[in-house]
Amino acid sequence: MVSAVLQTSFLGDMILTTPLIERLAREGEVHVVATPANAAVLANHPAVASVIVYDKRNADAGVAGLRRVAARLRATGATTAYMAQGSWRTAALARMAGVPSVGFDTSAGRWLYSRQVAYRKDWHHAQRLWALASDPRDPTGPLRPSLFPSAADTSQVSALLHEAGAISGEPLIALAPGSVWATKRWPSYDALASGLVAQLPDARVVVLGAAGDAPLASAISAAVQQRGGPPIIDATGKLSLLGSAALLSRCVVLVTNDSAPLHLASAMNTPTIALFGPTVPGMGFGPLADRRVVLGRDQLTCRPCSAHGGQACPLGHWKCMRDVEPSVVAEQVVRAAVSTQ
Ligand code: SF4
Known part of the structure; x- marks a missing residue:
């Protein structure tokens, strides 16, 4: 066939x-x-x-x-x-x-x-x-997506980590703060990274994303530096898609919006903390890694407000993302990092 x-x-x-x-x-x-x-x-x-x-x-x-x-x-x-x-x-x-x-x-x-x-x-x-x-009477299938980074993708990641001075065995915490839809971008990644400096002093923050996400990485970097943390590893715009997948396979956890890195992490089975605002996982696009947590303001009656998330909150307050507390996300990050050690 x-x-x-x-x-x-x-x-x-x-x-x-x-x-x-x-x-x-x-x-x-x-x-x-x-x-x-x-x-x-x-x-x-x-x-x-x-x-x-x-x-x-x-x-x-x-x-x-x-x-x-x-x-x-x-x-x-x-x-x-x-x-x-x-x-x-x-x-x-x-x-x-x-x-x-x-x-x-x-x-x-x-x-x-x-x-x-x-x-x-x-x-x-x-x-x-x-x-x-498949037969609709028997719809259950293997749902884990699969991707296959090449040796070149893996080498690209090794070179990036080497250049950043990453130490073997150092836990890598991946953050993916971008999204093409503005209302899907959780605005507190910098506060999260800053808080993690004290809670996970041996970890390094890695920021994933496209070249256009570099300003978000810079804000995270500044927040970490202000707390005296180790320099972040800024991978925005530096890796191919499969290179990003290869990098995720080396991270102990990913914190992401409802965007492409969430699905890359599902394919690499990287523990995932997914932050949902204007969309909800019930729409069918939640994380699939074995260890996954979804955080969002479930009690907000305006959620979900669109299929993809718009560029501005139609109600103006954007509480679905603004009210997701960095301390709540940090607690999950620490839990994931500790459970993989
Ligand atoms: S309307 Fe509600 S769900 Fe939509 S962006 Fe605003 S706060 Fe979020």
């Missing part, structure tokens, strides 16, 4: 699609249609036969691009396309390639699908995706 998986959403969605890909790979080749950014995260994955890059906003924009990618999809010989992303555009892509498609009954492109599967709001998204290829 040859299958295709079409996933052109956000990075987190791509990571959560890997259990489905592994499920299909048990029965044959799996070819994945992915955006250029998401293609990078599938490098070295043993369940992926090939990645067809679909640069839908640039090189492959428009009908000509759609036709080009459809021809590549048809050439794989796939007999079923699993629609992990539900737009009309990806549905049209499968239709143009002549590959019968299976997707959710809530997707925008569902009218073009050959078969529709119930979208279970009450399931984790990894489970929903996994169920596209």
